[in-house]
Amino acid sequence: MAEKHSKPNFSHSQVSEILKRCYNLTALETRSLPSYDDQNVYVVPVEGCECILKILNSEHSENPDLIEMQTFVMSFLHQNGLPAQTALPSTSGQLMSLEEADCGSGLQKYLVRLLTYLPGTTISKIPSTPQLLYETGKMAATMDNVLQEMRHPKISALEREKFIWNLANVSLLEPYLHLLDGDPLQEVVKSVLHQYKTSVEPQRSNFRKCINHGDINDLNVLVEPDGNDGHRISGIIDFGDMHTGYYIHELAITIMYMMIEHPNPIVVGGPILAGWESVLPLNEAEKDSLYVLVLSRFCQSLVIARHAVTLQPENEEYIMITSRKGIYIVSQLWKLGKEHVEKVWFESAAQLSKRK
Known part of the structure; x- marks a missing residue:
């Protein structure tokens, strides 16, 4: 960092x-x-x-x-x-x-x-209906898909190999784990990092490459009323974390951030996954890695926030927005376990897709 x-x-x-x-x-x-x-x-x-x-x-x-x-x-x-x-x-x-x-x-x-200036309000201020979450997943996949067609002489600038927020770089968190000394969260983070190394890294060669926005969170998606008592997406902002990565990383990042303000975080994954797969169905390696990648993004967010507060104590309130709720959610997801969480996500995604 x-x-x-x-x-x-x-x-x-x-x-x-x-x-x-x-x-x-x-x-x-x-x-x-x-x-x-x-x-x-x-x-x-x-x-x-x-x-x-x-x-x-x-x-x-x-x-x-x-x-x-x-x-x-x-x-x-x-x-x-x-x-x-x-x-x-x-x-x-x-x-x-x-x-x-x-x-x-x-x-x-x-x-x-x-x-x-884009009109609308951040999605964090609107109740996340399954329809809105579906549209968010669909928008994220559409964006990464469109970027596959992009050509530019300086495109290599997006490679950012040592970028701490890249989900391929979860192991870069290790030197900062001491910031969690004495915190029960440290054990969860260490366990997730171990799972990442043993179950995600060996499958990476089967992930499909793309360019990631890298930060589709509830403050970077804008919505406005659609005239039918619902909302439509009116803006995607803040491209500061863009980098070359993988489709499955974008999906994991989107699910993780959309959980933060939701009253029942575990249900968020299903509709986002359904929206995503309406554009880009996942392969087996991507499906199998999704749970650990979502948890890995929580770990990145929590550890990097602790580090950022040591550098910018005056900005602590803003930096820690995601962290306070994130600690509870990542602990819950870890306790529930991969099999249970995947069942919730993939079954509700399948039901939603049928209805569509």
Whole structure:
């Protein structure tokens, strides 16, 4: 994991100055949005449409090829009919600019993009009906499928071999397990890591490769009313964790995050799986690995959050949102066991698919 890097903290006047200088826009209103390690500012300019100024942390700002790829992916998905944000060009035609500022760690450089604003509210604020979970699974699979067609000279920037959030890198958590010393959670995490090594890694050669969004969580999926007392997905945001990976990883990540706010987390897997398989049926190795991969993602989230709090104690409340509920859910899933959980997921997915 990276050592302490600087989370941007641009003032209202700095944001207004960037908007004027780079985009010739006058900020009528600016409002900070929550973020893990970047700075997202909602902007209403005098000249028209709402937008989001995204200022990347100093570490990610050192990798412009990766950010260029993320920006290209968003545009590619948008062109293919998926609700992704796109970057707006500056007055000089650039899609990103490098700004220098002191946000508490000395002068550092931060990459800045102006993104379109997507309507809707985060899915975390809406009761997760089976239909909405089905649509989320379907959207995740559709997105990864569409990205298979994408070509770009800098696509290798997405390889990110040592990326701590990549589900292929679960063993990178081991040096951080001491952060759980004295916590009963440590035993669960160690057991899951052991299961991962013995049951998931040997099957990886049978997983199908793709490009992962890598962070389809309940704060990164936007929904709006569909006119029939339900909701439809109106946006997928935050492509900062994108990397080359496997289809089954995306599914596991989506199931794990959608459990967090659900009153009965175990039932979430079925409808998401049904939606996913309406686009991309799983093979046997993928099916067999799903349970351990979902638990592995919980472990990544919990351990990385503990580490992040040691680096950003002032941002503890936001960082630990997922953790507090996650500890309870991962312990429950581990106690119930693979066979029981799989039965719940695969049987309800089969029933839902029949009804469709």
